[in-house]
Amino acid sequence: MAVARKPNAGVTELAKKTGLTKSRAYRLLHTMEQRRIIKRTSESTYGLGEAMLVLGITASTQTDVIRLATPILEELCQRVNETVQLRIVDGVEALCIAKAEPSRDLRVHANVGRRRPLYAGSPKCLLAFQPQEFIDRCVPLKPPALTAHTPKTRVAILEELTRIRRQGYCVSRGEVSDHQVSCAAPVFALDNSVVASIHVVAPAFRIRDSELEHIIRISTSAAERLSKSLGWSEDA
Amino acid sequence: MAVARKPNAGVTELAKKTGLTKSRAYRLLHTMEQRRIIKRTSESTYGLGEAMLVLGITASTQTDVIRLATPILEELCQRVNETVQLRIVDGVEALCIAKAEPSRDLRVHANVGRRRPLYAGSPKCLLAFQPQEFIDRCVPLKPPALTAHTPKTRVAILEELTRIRRQGYCVSRGEVSDHQVSCAAPVFALDNSVVASIHVVAPAFRIRDSELEHIIRISTSAAERLSKSLGWSEDA
DNA sequence: CCTATTCGTTTCACTGTACGGAACAAGAAA
DNA sequence: TTTCTTGTTCCGTACAGTGAAACGAATAGG
Incomplete structure (x- = not known):
C-alpha cells in the first residue's frame, strides 16, 4: 500500500513511510517483486506490479x-x-x-x-x-x-x-x-x-x-x- | 490470489487449493479480512475486499x-x-x-x-x-x-x-x-x-x-x- | 581530490512469531 | 443415534524472519 501511495520511491523512503526497518523493507520488496505484486520502475524504484492489476480487476467484478x-x-x-x-x-x-x-x-x-x-x-x-x-x-x-x-x-x-x-x-x-x-x-x-x-x-x-x-x-x-x-x- | 480465483469458497476449500494447513489458511484469511484485503461474502465465504479494489485501480494507473x-x-x-x-x-x-x-x-x-x-x-x-x-x-x-x-x-x-x-x-x-x-x-x-x-x-x-x-x-x-x-x- | 552522506544490499546470531497437529463445538448427512 | 462435514481455538516448539551493523558503490560538498 505504501508503494501504491508513493510510486517511484526507493527502499529507504518506503521504510521511513511505513516505520519498518530498512532491512525488513528491502526483503519485503524483494519477495513482493518475485511474486509480481510490485515491479521495479527503474533501478531501485518500485511501482505496483501485474499481479496487483489482475487482482484489482478481479476485485472490481466481485x-x-x-x-x-x-x-x-x-x-x-x-x-x-x-x-x-x-x-x-x-x-x-x-x-x-x-x-x-x-x-x-x-x-x-x-x-x-x-x-x-x-x-x-x-x-x-x-x-x-x-x-x-x-x-x-x-x-x-x-x-x-x-x-x-x-x-x-x-x-x-x-x-x-x-x-x-x-x-x-x-x-x-x-x-x-x-x-x-x-x-x-x-x-x-x-x-x-x-x-x-x-x-x-x-x-x-x-x-x-x-x-x-x-x-x-x-x-x-x-x-x-x-x-x-x-x-x-x-x-x- | 486463491480467493480471487475462487470467490465464495470456505476455509477448507481454500486450504486444499493452496496446499496450506487448515489452521494456517484460517489465520491468513482472518488477518487479511482485518486489513480489508478480503471480505466475507457470507458467513464463512470470502471474496476480494476494498483494499484490493483500491490497489488494483491504482495499479492500472501505474x-x-x-x-x-x-x-x-x-x-x-x-x-x-x-x-x-x-x-x-x-x-x-x-x-x-x-x-x-x-x-x-x-x-x-x-x-x-x-x-x-x-x-x-x-x-x-x-x-x-x-x-x-x-x-x-x-x-x-x-x-x-x-x-x-x-x-x-x-x-x-x-x-x-x-x-x-x-x-x-x-x-x-x-x-x-x-x-x-x-x-x-x-x-x-x-x-x-x-x-x-x-x-x-x-x-x-x-x-x-x-x-x-x-x-x-x-x-x-x-x-x-x-x-x-x-x-x-x-x-x- | 578527499571526506561525508547517501543509497541499496548482505551478513549473522537470536528470538518471538507463526506454524502443524490435535482437539473442539456446531451443524448436516447418513 | 453415529459419522461425516464445516469453522475455530489451543499449545509447545522449531525455525523463519528479524534488527543492528557492516559493506560497497554511488553522489554531493567543500
Whole structure:
C-alpha cells in the first residue's frame, strides 16, 4: 500500500513511510517483486506490479459498489449527456473508481484512478458525510486557492459541508478548475455511512441554472437508487 | 490470489487449493479480512475486499500496458465503430483488462474482468504466442463445441495457432458465439514476448469480407503502435 | 581530490512469531 | 443415534524472519 501511495520511491523512503526497518523493507520488496505484486520502475524504484492489476480487476467484478454502479452510471451519463464519475474515500483523498463518458466531442475528461483532495470542489460531498474527527484532519487551515471560486478559509469549507449534509448534494462552480461545473450526490450503505459519491462534471458554459437543477434531480435519484441496491433504506 | 480465483469458497476449500494447513489458511484469511484485503461474502465465504479494489485501480494507473493502451483502444474503437478489448493471459484464461465501446445502439457488450478460455475464438491470438509447453497444457483433447464453427479437434486448434503466428493476427467467425465476429492482434514487449492482445468484436451481419480486411488492417496497426510504445521494435 | 552522506544490499546470531497437529463445538448427512 | 462435514481455538516448539551493523558503490560538498 505504501508503494501504491508513493510510486517511484526507493527502499529507504518506503521504510521511513511505513516505520519498518530498512532491512525488513528491502526483503519485503524483494519477495513482493518475485511474486509480481510490485515491479521495479527503474533501478531501485518500485511501482505496483501485474499481479496487483489482475487482482484489482478481479476485485472490481466481485465488489458490489462497482458492479451495481456501472449500469446506473451509464444510464445517468446518457440522460445528462455529460461525464459521470464514481468516487470513494482513500486515505485523505477522493479516488475515482469508475466513470462513464458521453460520446459528444466536447466533454470533461475523466480518469479512473485519479485522486483529488477531499476539501475542494465536488469531492466535498464525500467529505461532508465522514466523522467530524476525520473532517478536521482533512481540511487545511489555509486551503490553496486553485481558482477565484475556491473557498478561501477553513470556516467557509466547514459551513459548506454543513449545507451539503442538509441539502443532500453538492454543487461546485469552478472551484477546482475554471469553466467547470460539477454536481455530486452521496451513496449510502446499510449502516447509513457514505461509501461513495456520484459526480456529474460538465463545461460551465453549457450549464444554465435550469440545466443544473435537472442534473441535480437525476443524479441524486441515481445515487439513491444505488444506495437502495446496496441494501440501504431511507430512515433517520 | 486463491480467493480471487475462487470467490465464495470456505476455509477448507481454500486450504486444499493452496496446499496450506487448515489452521494456517484460517489465520491468513482472518488477518487479511482485518486489513480489508478480503471480505466475507457470507458467513464463512470470502471474496476480494476494498483494499484490493483500491490497489488494483491504482495499479492500472501505474502500469504501462493499460496507461498506453487506453488512448489507442479509444481511437481504434472510434475508427471501426465497434467494441474493442485489451486482454492478457491470467492462469489458463484470457482476462479482459480494458475496453472501449462505441455509442451506437447495437454493439457487442464487453466487461472488464471477464475471463474466457484461451483455446477458442480470438483469445487464441494470445495463446498462439505462448511457450509450446504452455499451449499443450491449455488446449484440451476434446474441446467443447460451443457453436457449429468451433474447431472440433485439438489438432485443428494447434494448426490454427500456427496460422496465427504466421499471419500475425487472428480472426474468429462465430467460434465462441454465433453471429459474432472478432479479430485480434498481438501486443509485443521489449523481449518479443506477447503481453496482451487487442480485440475488435462485432455482430457478424455487419461484417462483410471487405470490412473485415479493413478491421484487420487497422487493429494490427493499433497493436503494433502499442507494442512500439512499450519499447518493442520489429526484428526477428 | 578527499571526506561525508547517501543509497541499496548482505551478513549473522537470536528470538518471538507463526506454524502443524490435535482437539473442539456446531451443524448436516447418513 | 453415529459419522461425516464445516469453522475455530489451543499449545509447545522449531525455525523463519528479524534488527543492528557492516559493506560497497554511488553522489554531493567543500
